[in-house]
Amino acid sequence: MNTPNIENLEDALAFIQALQKENNDLKNKVQKQKQFVSNLTEMLVNDRKKMFGRSSEQMKYIEGAEQISLFNEAEKESAAGAAEPDEKTLVAAHERSRKRTKEELTKGLEHIKQVCEITPAVCPSCGEPLTEIGEEFVRSELNIIPAQIFVIDIYQKRYKCEHCSDDEQTNIFKAPTPVPAVKKSMATAATIAYIMQQKYQLGLPLYRMEQYWEAEGVELKRNTLANWIIRGSLWFKPPWECMREILLSENIIHADETPVRVLKRDGQQVDS
Numbered sequence: 001m002n003t004p005n006i007e008n009l010e011d012a013l014a015f016i017q018a019l020q021k022e023n024n025d026l027k028n029k030v031q032k033q034k035q036f037v038s039n040l041t042e043m044l045v046n047d048r049k050k051m052f053g054r055s056s057e058q059m060k061y062i063e064g065a066e067q068i069s070l071f072n073e074a075e076k077e078s079a080a081g082a083a084e085p086d087e088k089t090l091v092a093a094h095e096r097s098r099k100r101t102k103e104e105l106t107k108g109l110e111h112i113k114q115v116c117e118i119t120p121a122v123c124p125s126c127g128e129p130l131t132e133i134g135e136e137f138v139r140s141e142l143n144i145i146p147a148q149i150f151v152i153d154i155y156q157k158r159y160k161c162e163h164c165s166d167d168e169q170t171n172i173f174k175a176p177t178p179v180p181a182v183k184k185s186m187a188t189a190a191t192i193a194y195i196m197q198q199k200y201q202l203g204l205p206l207y208r209m210e211q212y213w214e215a216e217g218v219e220l221k222r223n224t225l226a227n228w229i230i231r232g233s234l235w236f237k238p239p240w241e242c243m244r245e246i247l248l249s250e251n252i253i254h255a256d257e258t259p260v261r262v263l264k265r266d267g268q269q270v271d272s
């Protein structure tokens with residue numbers, strides 16, 4: 001507000017009243033803007049929950065009320081009195097009889113025998129050699145070895161026939177080589193299957209796979225991983241065509257039309 005010419009007391013009072021009215025109007029405007037920002041913030045938080053969190057998830061790892069914490073879950077879930085797992089609790093999730101033997105419970109797992117020796121096998125009292133009298137079972141431990149990453153260098157043996165060869169012509173024979181999973185690519189069938197399993201069974205995004213491979217010392221970009229998945233999906237075309245032919249030959253077909261959430265399509269998050 002521009003300062004008017006104040007010549008008397010009435011002009012000063014009028015100017016003060018105008019300032020008070022302008023101040024009140026500004027306060028009301030600021031309050032409305034604060035409420036508007038608060039509403040937008042709440043909408044953003046709800047959208048983030050819907051986008052990044054599962055609908056059935058218990059939101060107990062919230063930091064702020066904005067997003068599930070990725071780092072404090074271990075601290076919040078830890079319990080000093082929690083029981084350590086044993087072989088009976090490491091089996092599949094469905095119910096099993098308590099009377100089953102240890103051999104039955106771990107039937108599908110490889111067992112590696114580790115024998116603890118006394119070296120040297122001499123008596124600590126007299127120094128004479130000890131005589132082995134047997135061994136006893138102590139405990140079983142579950143061991144997990146991370147995925148091994150290595151490169152397979154394929155060489156092809158070449159041969160020639162000494163009887164058929166002469167000075168003008170040499171008959172060269174080459175050993176057959178395995179057909180590549182994807183032409184002009186380093187990916188093996190096992191690698192592509194692993195990426196597909198991580199992506200579609202465990203729901204691991206490609207950008208996280210890219211970070212995982214980088215941490216393992218392998219530079220694989222997410223577009224490369226996507227290309228391997230798309231080109232590798234051609235393996236499923238023959239069985240897909242066979243199943244399609246069988247389905248279309250039936251009179252009635254039951255289908256699960258549950259939508260699948262995808263990250264983005266044309267810049268918007270949608271169901272497909």
